[in-house]
Amino acid sequence: MDSALLPHGVKRCSPWAFFFWTLPWLGLLAWGGLSAFLCLWKGLNQTNMSNVFAFALWIVFDLAVIALGAGAFFTGFLTYIINKKELRNIINTAVIIGFICYSGAMAMLGIDIGQPIRGWFIFWHANIHSMLVEVSFCITCYLMVLAIEFLPIILENRKLEEIKELRLFGHNLHEIMAVFAATGTFLSFFHQGSLGGMFGVMYARPFAAREGFYIWPWTFFLFVLSAIACGPLFTILCTKLAELLTRKKLVPDSAIQALAKISAWLLSFYIVLKIFDYLGWIYGVVPRAGLTFESFFREGPYGVWMVVCEIIFCGILPAVILITPQGRKNQGWLILAALLTCIGIVLNRFLFIIVTLAIPVMPFERFWSYLPTWQEWGVGLAVVGYGFLVFSLAYRYLPVFPKEKELNPAPES
Amino acid sequence: MKLTRRNFIASVVGGAVGIQITPLPWKFTDDVAIWTQNWPWVPVPPSGEFSEVSSVCTLCPGGCGISVRKVEERAVKIEGRTDYPVNPGGICPLGMGGLQLLYDESLRFTGPMKRVGMRGSGEFQRITWREALDIAGARIAALRKEGRPEAVAAVDGNGEGTTASLLIQRLMQAVGSPNYVRPASLSDTYRMGNILMQGRDAPIAYDLENSDLIVSFGCGLLEGWGAPGRVLNAWGMWHEGNPAKRKVKIVQVESRASNTASKADYWVAAKPGTEGALALGLAHVIIRSGRYDAGFLAEHAFGFDDWQSRDGVVHTGFKTLVLKNYAPEQVSRITGVRPDAIVKLAGMFMDAKSPIAIYGKGKNELNGSLYEFMAVQSLNALAGRINRVGGVLLPDPLPLNPLPHFECDEIAAKGLEKPRLDRAGTKAYPFSHSLIHKFAEAINGSRKSPIDTLLVFSANPAFTLPDGGAFETALKKIPFVISFSPYRDETANMADLILPDCVYLEKVDDIIWPVGLQYPLYGLSKPVVDPIYDTRNCGDTIINLSKAIGKSVGAAFPWKHFTDVLKERAKGLYDAGGGLVRFNPAAPPWVAKGAGSKTGFKSFDDMWKKLEAGGMWYRPAEQQRDWSWLFKTPSGKFEFYSQRIEQAIRSGSTKEMRITVQGDEACMAHYEAPAQDPDRTAYPLTLFPYEMINLASGWIPSPPFLYKTIFDTQLLKDTSFAAIHPGTAGQYGLKQGDLVSVESPAGAVKVRVDLFEGAMPGRVYMPLGFGHTGYDEFLKGKGANPNAIVRAGEDPVSGYPVWWTTPVKLVKA
Amino acid sequence: MKKENDNGKPRHRYGMVIDLDKCTGCGTCMIACAAENNVSVRPDQSDKERAITWMRLYKITNGKEFPDTEVSYFPRPCMHCDHHPPCVSVCVATATKLDFNTGIVSQIYTRCIGCRYCQAACPYGARYFNWWDAYFPKDKGLDRYLSPEVSPRMRGVVEKCTFCHHRLMRAKEQAYAEGRREIEEHEYQTACTEACPVQAITFGDLNNPDHKVSKLVKHPFTFRLLERLGTEPKVYYYSSRDWVRKLGDNFLPGEYKPVLHKTWMQEEWSTKPGRDTY
Numbered sequence A: 001m002d003s004a005l006l007p008h009g010v011k012r013c014s015p016w017a018f019f020f021w022t023l024p025w026l027g028l029l030a031w032g033g034l035s036a037f038l039c040l041w042k043g044l045n046q047t048n049m050s051n052v053f054a055f056a057l058w059i060v061f062d063l064a065v066i067a068l069g070a071g072a073f074f075t076g077f078l079t080y081i082i083n084k085k086e087l088r089n090i091i092n093t094a095v096i097i098g099f100i101c102y103s104g105a106m107a108m109l110g111i112d113i114g115q116p117i118r119g120w121f122i123f124w125h126a127n128i129h130s131m132l133v134e135v136s137f138c139i140t141c142y143l144m145v146l147a148i149e150f151l152p153i154i155l156e157n158r159k160l161e162e163i164k165e166l167r168l169f170g171h172n173l174h175e176i177m178a179v180f181a182a183t184g185t186f187l188s189f190f191h192q193g194s195l196g197g198m199f200g201v202m203y204a205r206p207f208a209a210r211e212g213f214y215i216w217p218w219t220f221f222l223f224v225l226s227a228i229a230c231g232p233l234f235t236i237l238c239t240k241l242a243e244l245l246t247r248k249k250l251v252p253d254s255a256i257q258a259l260a261k262i263s264a265w266l267l268s269f270y271i272v273l274k275i276f277d278y279l280g281w282i283y284g285v286v287p288r289a290g291l292t293f294e295s296f297f298r299e300g301p302y303g304v305w306m307v308v309c310e311i312i313f314c315g316i317l318p319a320v321i322l323i324t325p326q327g328r329k330n331q332g333w334l335i336l337a338a339l340l341t342c343i344g345i346v347l348n349r350f351l352f353i354i355v356t357l358a359i360p361v362m363p364f365e366r367f368w369s370y371l372p373t374w375q376e377w378g379v380g381l382a383v384v385g386y387g388f389l390v391f392s393l394a395y396r397y398l399p400v401f402p403k404e405k406e407l408n409p410a411p412e413s
Numbered sequence B: 001m002k003l004t005r006r007n008f009i010a011s012v013v014g015g016a017v018g019i020q021i022t023p024l025p026w027k028f029t030d031d032v033a034i035w036t037q038n039w040p041w042v043p044v045p046p047s048g049e050f051s052e053v054s055s056v057c058t059l060c061p062g063g064c065g066i067s068v069r070k071v072e073e074r075a076v077k078i079e080g081r082t083d084y085p086v087n088p089g090g091i092c093p094l095g096m097g098g099l100q101l102l103y104d105e106s107l108r109f110t111g112p113m114k115r116v117g118m119r120g121s122g123e124f125q126r127i128t129w130r131e132a133l134d135i136a137g138a139r140i141a142a143l144r145k146e147g148r149p150e151a152v153a154a155v156d157g158n159g160e161g162t163t164a165s166l167l168i169q170r171l172m173q174a175v176g177s178p179n180y181v182r183p184a185s186l187s188d189t190y191r192m193g194n195i196l197m198q199g200r201d202a203p204i205a206y207d208l209e210n211s212d213l214i215v216s217f218g219c220g221l222l223e224g225w226g227a228p229g230r231v232l233n234a235w236g237m238w239h240e241g242n243p244a245k246r247k248v249k250i251v252q253v254e255s256r257a258s259n260t261a262s263k264a265d266y267w268v269a270a271k272p273g274t275e276g277a278l279a280l281g282l283a284h285v286i287i288r289s290g291r292y293d294a295g296f297l298a299e300h301a302f303g304f305d306d307w308q309s310r311d312g313v314v315h316t317g318f319k320t321l322v323l324k325n326y327a328p329e330q331v332s333r334i335t336g337v338r339p340d341a342i343v344k345l346a347g348m349f350m351d352a353k354s355p356i357a358i359y360g361k362g363k364n365e366l367n368g369s370l371y372e373f374m375a376v377q378s379l380n381a382l383a384g385r386i387n388r389v390g391g392v393l394l395p396d397p398l399p400l401n402p403l404p405h406f407e408c409d410e411i412a413a414k415g416l417e418k419p420r421l422d423r424a425g426t427k428a429y430p431f432s433h434s435l436i437h438k439f440a441e442a443i444n445g446s447r448k449s450p451i452d453t454l455l456v457f458s459a460n461p462a463f464t465l466p467d468g469g470a471f472e473t474a475l476k477k478i479p480f481v482i483s484f485s486p487y488r489d490e491t492a493n494m495a496d497l498i499l500p501d502c503v504y505l506e507k508v509d510d511i512i513w514p515v516g517l518q519y520p521l522y523g524l525s526k527p528v529v530d531p532i533y534d535t536r537n538c539g540d541t542i543i544n545l546s547k548a549i550g551k552s553v554g555a556a557f558p559w560k561h562f563t564d565v566l567k568e569r570a571k572g573l574y575d576a577g578g579g580l581v582r583f584n585p586a587a588p589p590w591v592a593k594g595a596g597s598k599t600g601f602k603s604f605d606d607m608w609k610k611l612e613a614g615g616m617w618y619r620p621a622e623q624q625r626d627w628s629w630l631f632k633t634p635s636g637k638f639e640f641y642s643q644r645i646e647q648a649i650r651s652g653s654t655k656e657m658r659i660t661v662q663g664d665e666a667c668m669a670h671y672e673a674p675a676q677d678p679d680r681t682a683y684p685l686t687l688f689p690y691e692m693i694n695l696a697s698g699w700i701p702s703p704p705f706l707y708k709t710i711f712d713t714q715l716l717k718d719t720s721f722a723a724i725h726p727g728t729a730g731q732y733g734l735k736q737g738d739l740v741s742v743e744s745p746a747g748a749v750k751v752r753v754d755l756f757e758g759a760m761p762g763r764v765y766m767p768l769g770f771g772h773t774g775y776d777e778f779l780k781g782k783g784a785n786p787n788a789i790v791r792a793g794e795d796p797v798s799g800y801p802v803w804w805t806t807p808v809k810l811v812k813a
Numbered sequence C: 001m002k003k004e005n006d007n008g009k010p011r012h013r014y015g016m017v018i019d020l021d022k023c024t025g026c027g028t029c030m031i032a033c034a035a036e037n038n039v040s041v042r043p044d045q046s047d048k049e050r051a052i053t054w055m056r057l058y059k060i061t062n063g064k065e066f067p068d069t070e071v072s073y074f075p076r077p078c079m080h081c082d083h084h085p086p087c088v089s090v091c092v093a094t095a096t097k098l099d100f101n102t103g104i105v106s107q108i109y110t111r112c113i114g115c116r117y118c119q120a121a122c123p124y125g126a127r128y129f130n131w132w133d134a135y136f137p138k139d140k141g142l143d144r145y146l147s148p149e150v151s152p153r154m155r156g157v158v159e160k161c162t163f164c165h166h167r168l169m170r171a172k173e174q175a176y177a178e179g180r181r182e183i184e185e186h187e188y189q190t191a192c193t194e195a196c197p198v199q200a201i202t203f204g205d206l207n208n209p210d211h212k213v214s215k216l217v218k219h220p221f222t223f224r225l226l227e228r229l230g231t232e233p234k235v236y237y238y239s240s241r242d243w244v245r246k247l248g249d250n251f252l253p254g255e256y257k258p259v260l261h262k263t264w265m266q267e268e269w270s271t272k273p274g275r276d277t278y
Helices: A015-042 A057-068 A071-081 A085-089 A091-112 A131-155 A164-175 A177-200 A218-246 A253-288 A304-323 A325-329 A331-358 A374-397 B005-020 B024-037 B099-103 B129-145 B163-175 B186-198 B228-238 B259-263 B275-289 B294-300 B318-325 B328-335 B339-351 B370-382 B410-417 B436-445 B470-477 B538-549 B562-576 B604-614 B643-651 B663-667 B704-708 B726-731 C028-036 C086-090 C117-121 C165-177 C191-195 C212-216 C242-246
Strands: B050-056 B065-071 B074-080 B113-115 B124-126 B152-156 B213-219 B249-253 B266-268 B355-362 B453-457 B480-483 B509-512 B521-525 B616-618 B685-690 B719-724 B739-744 B747-755 B763-767 B806-812 C014-019 C056-061 C071-076 C096-098 C105-107 C127-129 C158-160 C201-205 C235-238
Touching (some): A015 A091, A015 A374, A057 A218, A057 A331, A057 A374, A071 A131, A071 A177, A071 A218, A071 A253, A091 A131, A091 A218, A131 A164, A131 A177, A164 A177, A177 A218, A177 A331, A218 A331, A253 A304, A253 A331, A304 A331, A325 A331, B005 B024, B050 B521, B113 B129, B163 B453, B163 B509, B163 B562, B186 B370, B186 B643, B213 B339, B249 B259, B249 B339, B266 B339, B275 B318, B275 B328, B275 B339, B275 B370, B328 B339, B436 B470, B521 B562, B521 B604, B538 B562, B562 B604, B643 B663, B704 C028, B726 B747, C028 C056, C086 C096, C201 C212
Parallel strands (some): B152 B453, B213 B249, B213 B355, B453 B480, B685 B763, B719 B747
Antiparallel strands (some): B050 B065, B065 B074, B113 B124, B685 B806, B719 B763, B739 B747, C014 C201, C056 C071, C127 C158
8 A cells, every 4th residue: 555655675564554553652642632632721730740749740751751862862973973884774763763752852841831832932031041941942953953864864765755856855964964963962962961950950959959060060961971871772772672573683783782882881981970979969968958868768659779779770780781792792681781771861860850859858848749640641651652653654664774675685585 | 827736735835934934923923922921811900099998807806907908999908907906917817818708709698588499508599678678577577466576586696795786686675585695605704704703794804915924724815815916916015025035924724735835935734624623723822822912802802711601601712612622733633734833833823923814715706614714713813913904904894875775565575575495594594695505405305496587697506506516407497597697608508588798898887895805995897898799787787677577666776777876876985085096006005094095086976987987996994993893793892702603503503503513612613524424435535626716617707818828737628637646546546647537426527637746635626617518619518517516515504515525436437 | 248239229138037936827927928919719728739828837846745745837938049049040931030139039920931940949839830720710709809919820830929029119109209219118018027917027128237127137046948058048037946946947966056055944844844945
């Protein structure tokens, strides 16, 4: 039916099978659409957010997704600026995942703010001192960059390529991709950092507050580092998932290994710094506020175990696995380590958002707990559905994996 | 050009791109943002000319001065008046939220109504005033024609002695029914105690501002006792300046760490209902040490030492009684207060320059116990704190003119001879004017309601009475109920006819001597806004109703308007001479000779004009009045031993009056353990309903604003909390927030548990004011009303309900 | 501290001292605030996470066993932090600002986009988001008491205590009309200050040595909430009770030092033994 649209020389499932595959994701999108409509129409009272949990599930999703989507800019940086040739085989995947993550995050933010129609005031009445302004500027610009980076991939579609102008346009875009990669790197570096800065600068919230360098709290650098460490690993994870689902090899091992190795070193570096950060915080910021490390974990479900998980099981452990060649070359260990790293980063973001807000600062204020409503889950999971859908479509109709044909030669019929 | 698919797509895409470079999208983006800033459903308060109207708050008998800010015809904010003697500056939370009572339409009746739905459903139909008055008038006239005017009854919640209250009493007299009942309040306990010990039918006057030690036996000083504006203002004064050099100390006797107990300098946690015993314990220590005011006792007191009556019988004196029964150890066993604490507190009382012992039970809305009041007053007398600066003053009542005499017609005269349904004033209750719970009991106890038509004025007995729901049951039996309430309260919802009063800000009304004030004050409120609905001042309605009943009843009301009655009464103030109608904050009325004597008005009309404008007539406190003729008791002295009680016992019996002790003790302050309850084993805990200043528990609904101040350990969603000591809760395996059923022999209510260290073990503390079934979504169905499960015994002599000792048990829900 | 503004006049720093010994926890300040500032009341106010209370009472207890238990209250308006208010620098749309001439932290409702970053940054919980449209149902008529001096807020924006800024405007207008450039202490008082029936709140210009507040803040019993975080609140508290002062900030064991050492009312019989030594 749609065979004319499929890339040359690769095998794709039947349109019906594809349709059924998309159903659950469409379902998630519908759920999210209804939730979003309710939130926009009736207001944020549809959520369980409150004056205590001013940031909640959505912001956790946002930060997680943006960190995980960092594979795009960092792989781009390695591919086009450092010129690591083998990564050309995975850059498309990285870009698409980045695009999905960032556009999903933007959409969620649009629902999260109380006055979405006034969202542009961020740019019009920008407060340059606000880390969130920097985040907004960079994310918006970077999303455009991602769109531009995504465009040539779309233009490589068989049918679109038949149009000469588009083909030429796409080709030329390819040629200057290094410029966009550089722009993207610059933008991403700052917004990833500013996302961390957002929390580090909350100096009146001792759980999040950090000292730092000039105007940047340590979280600024830690967020950049953690993002570029886990972003590529998330790209690897997505590739592996695609390979698993398609029962095909899609990316040569050289690309995967190159990425994994770089991530391994970055992750190791990050985890060392993060441990120092924790120590500096425990012995600096916290006692200065009259508190102790344990005093943060006295009530509620959040405990020291979260920090232990973040540092040891989702930090040191995957770093060790990835840094040893035997570890990262083993398919199973590689996936486990990537998974743990991603969980660790999400946990880190969760701590900065939810736990920061749940712990009262005033001694007489009580501890509050929070559970998201179905509307919040709907919007959050819609991003997951959206991601699966866009990636599936891209895989089906675009030559996302340049080596797919090579790695999966068509059987002689 | 031919329209091909390609062309079409190209033009659409081109158009879309092209529009981006026009101002259109940007204009649109801007416009929708502006739209969010002017959403049509966000109210825009109209502006206009600002003005301030001074008036008096009549939400409680405290009578604070208020200033209302208006924008054109709309009242937009209430503030306290700095030029008013009761509350120079602040007001209480209830008064602060008053505008919601005025403007919340679903809280109010917008005009006269008749019932169309089931009783209690709150479904009414608008009728005209003419129709409403005709229905009510015809009904009462018919009863009179049948010769049973006594089947008409009135419940009156207006302040004692207010003009509205006098008109209601007059109406009942003119109709010919003795069944005029009032909900018992603390003022009734005061009045009765004053008559028995001092022979004076005058309000209580505590000179708090001049005292240096205030021992409060149960007064919720910070919970709304007395005139809240005055007490809170005094509280601020007492705490002014360097805490180390503070001159005034406050001791609170209460079983719970209430705001007053917490904020007082000392908290003495006596069991509820044993405050009198504690006062007698202090008396014991003082007598022992000999540091009592011998001069006062010798000159102006009766029954302190043992005495011999004319018939030669030797009577026990107060001294002997107290020395025998109220040693610190004995009192400690009763009250639970440590003996050394009693001794120390007595020492403080003796050491203070001008101590005062004051008696109360929370706010003023519920009654106290007569013997407890007598015990506290005896303590004052012992220390010579009566008719002294900073003590208990003995002023005369306000010199208001009485209403002119009128002749009852024959029907009325016959009706008035019939006995009161509540038996107040009989041998069993010789000093009580009305006993509303006995009234309800009498109706509930008869097969057919002896009352045919009930008029309810400024009261919500179905909710506010601590009677375990007895009045509500009675309401169901009464064939016809007429409510004059402006609010859709529980009692009004049971009514068949509504003749709605105006809300306080729309009407002229008077305040007679705010509770506890040490100087005479007459407050006059004026309409701040014109009535916003078709409602009428109840005073006018009564006059109109009297005419609708018939000529002879109407003849008792020779006035056109309520204001004429007010003016006629106020003439007495002028005729008495003196008095001030303006307040100078520099010369507060409690400072001796501070306020000066220049009245500031020339004629009665001049005075009335200024009284209307300023809302007050007062006379600076008369400290230390001439002792002669001060006490109007049989002995002409302050009576530790009340000869009036003695006479009452002689003509009746102690048993009838529910006094458990015999002989001389019964005529003096003493402690009586509440009658042992047979179900005590089944109901091991005791319920104590408590009052809060930020929740209305009387007939006035709480303005919704108040709910902002309620903690979520007091009300969570629709469930209120009972404060219980963690130890007591532990015995039942209860944790914070657990749902429990509090069960008494009278019923059960569902609440959540609030573990509170400041609660006395073995007690269950439930706030009063929650659990409404009337009003609107702000108040309806929120929390539980402890009144619904109160099972009260009767206070000896007075017969008022002992609402503070209901036996209860907790059942985990 | 005394800086000058562009006109060469000394800047004002409006602040507040709340006497917790006097405060009785009656809640009048909260109601006065809500009534003055057109804060709407929703049918369920027990949802303290979402109810709007610019001025909010916190109840504290000394944690002692019966009958030594004691209750006290912290009325908490916006602190109007003087140094780098945590909420101001984070606001994306410059919708909140620390006014240099008055020291008041303002909020522009029509510019706020409702991102709530300021709420996350404020440790005092002084900022409130409009989760719902203001509750003034048409047929109830509650909108009739709304004051035209304060604009009602729309859903989706953050609001907070403004130190009744409109009252400052009112006082200034009055002064200008009378040909004065400066206003008197009594002319500008917040609604909560005026309403407090025990006069527990004192309001004035901290930069003006004649104002009562600038004298009160020097008292050793005066402290601020979470002072060690460095937000420099302009709302001060005053209490003679050590346990109350101790709850004003977080302290490591042994860090808290009682203020003075003169025994007062330490009598062994009292149910509040040694409540305070100073």
